[in-house]
Amino acid sequence: VIPQVIIAVGAGPWDELFGKGNIPAFGMASAFALIGGIVGIFLLPKISRRQFRAVSGGGH
Numbered sequence: 244v245i246p247q248v249i250i251a252v253g254a255g256p257w258d259e260l261f262g263k264g265n266i267p268a269f270g271m272a273s274a275f276a277l278i279g280g281i282v283g284i285f286l287l288p289k290i291s292r293r294q295f296r297a298v299s300g301g302g303h
Contacts, residue, residue, distance in 0.1 A: 257271070
């Protein structure tokens, strides 16, 4: 959430700095999203298939 707030607050000045285009803000937001996705892949806990099946069985 913090990177999204940084992008939202900083997008206006970046637009003025780079000629009133929002491409720099989109580029920075996509870079933060890519970094967040990669970090999530490596830092989220891994579950085994056995644990996944037990959880995904549901109560239906």
